[in-house]
Amino acid sequence: MASSKQVIDQTEKFSAHNYKPKEVVFASGDGVIVKNPEGEKFFDMLSAYSALNFGHKHPELIQAAKDQLDNVTLSSRAFYNNLLGEFLEKLCSMTGKTKALPMNTGAEAVETALKTARRWGNFVKGVEDGKQEIIVCSDNFHGRTLAIISMSTDPVARKGFGPFLPGFKVVEYGNLAELEAAINENTVAFLMEPIQGEAGVKCPPAGFMKKAYELCKSKNVLFIADEVQTGFARTGDMFAVQHEGFEPDIYIFGKALGGGVMPISAVVANEDILGVFTPGSHGSTFGGNPLACAVALKAMEILQRDNYPQMAKEKGEYFMSKLREIKNPKIVDVRGRGLLIGVEFNCDAAPYVKKLIAGGVLAKETHETTIRFAPPVVITKEQIDEAIEVIKKAFAE
Numbered sequence: 001m002a003s004s005k006q007v008i009d010q011t012e013k014f015s016a017h018n019y020k021p022k023e024v025v026f027a028s029g030d031g032v033i034v035k036n037p038e039g040e041k042f043f044d045m046l047s048a049y050s051a052l053n054f055g056h057k058h059p060e061l062i063q064a065a066k067d068q069l070d071n072v073t074l075s076s077r078a079f080y081n082n083l084l085g086e087f088l089e090k091l092c093s094m095t096g097k098t099k100a101l102p103m104n105t106g107a108e109a110v111e112t113a114l115k116t117a118r119r120w121g122n123f124v125k126g127v128e129d130g131k132q133e134i135i136v137c138s139d140n141f142h143g144r145t146l147a148i149i150s151m152s153t154d155p156v157a158r159k160g161f162g163p164f165l166p167g168f169k170v171v172e173y174g175n176l177a178e179l180e181a182a183i184n185e186n187t188v189a190f191l192m193e194p195i196q197g198e199a200g201v202k203c204p205p206a207g208f209m210k211k212a213y214e215l216c217k218s219k220n221v222l223f224i225a226d227e228v229q230t231g232f233a234r235t236g237d238m239f240a241v242q243h244e245g246f247e248p249d250i251y252i253f254g255k256a257l258g259g260g261v262m263p264i265s266a267v268v269a270n271e272d273i274l275g276v277f278t279p280g281s282h283g284s285t286f287g288g289n290p291l292a293c294a295v296a297l298k299a300m301e302i303l304q305r306d307n308y309p310q311m312a313k314e315k316g317e318y319f320m321s322k323l324r325e326i327k328n329p330k331i332v333d334v335r336g337r338g339l340l341i342g343v344e345f346n347c348d349a350a351p352y353v354k355k356l357i358a359g360g361v362l363a364k365e366t367h368e369t370t371i372r373f374a375p376p377v378v379i380t381k382e383q384i385d386e387a388i389e390v391i392k393k394a395f396a397e
């Protein structure tokens, strides 16, 4: 097998430099543990940004994929396949909604939600086509497409990519008064992440989401929850909006839905909203393919059967309490919910990440000063204890 150095050199030589990965090569994975080509072990504390809630190579997910590989892998939507209906019904039953639309990546699902909201605004709310406005939040992360970076406030994500798509307004994350002031008769939707993962695990003020939802209801504006990172147990609830006890009009899912095996995403809402699509108005060749559906169906079954939300809640509380015991005046905040945890420093966090990785704990800083810990939900208490020892040493003054 090629060495880590060979792999890194080759990748850097031929890859566009749109990423700057940490120098660890995944050659195999099992649960929370990954190994590099040299056989060194690491705790995966990023879980591919929550896509690996089940850990690497969950045996039932791998079996579901293997079984499906022997049946059929792709139908396109020109025809039906025997698993898509079951997949959509399961998503609807988990969310209490009546319709779902399958795509592949999170960004595609966000795009789909934006198109849904604009068309709903025109067809149902009666906003003139071309006048629809969607309100988004400062420091949002919803993906990388042109529409999505058009609503981004991150200069690095936008520079040199203009012209941008009009029709977006930005309000401060968690600021209800700004949201209220931004809504007008052309507003069709308000889009937010229940916790801003990429922005550094930022939670809105308690009660904000529900109040924002009620405000949207009163103004006939759709509330869209981007649960691509927070959905499916990560934050200690099946969906992060449940923390405030309301149901958004539109859910956006991705990442964990594919069990860390297949890319699959979806938009879920009721008929009065997703009903705006007509044949030919939207689609995806691979969206809802039977291989991804087989894995996603198994993933949703495991989430409920093994009570992943409870696992994330208990282990998250334990992990966070242990992190809070670490004494270093440069740590200014330890925050999060469930197993989506951020440790914020008052200085560049990269040197701490380097020490973590050297000790065998994989994590990455986001926005320079915050280190995100989001291990697979299957992590055991013993594994947390082991990792904490490494983290303690790395974070020591």
Ligand SMILES: *Cc1c(COP(=O)(O)O)cnc(C)c1O
Pocket: 049, 105, 106, 107, 108, 110, 141, 142, 143, 144, 193, 197, 198, 226, 227, 228, 229, 230, 254, 255
């Ligand atoms: C990762 C992410 C996306 C984009 O998903 P991709 O599969 O990378 O396109 C969108 N929204 C949120 C909140 C995310 O964390």
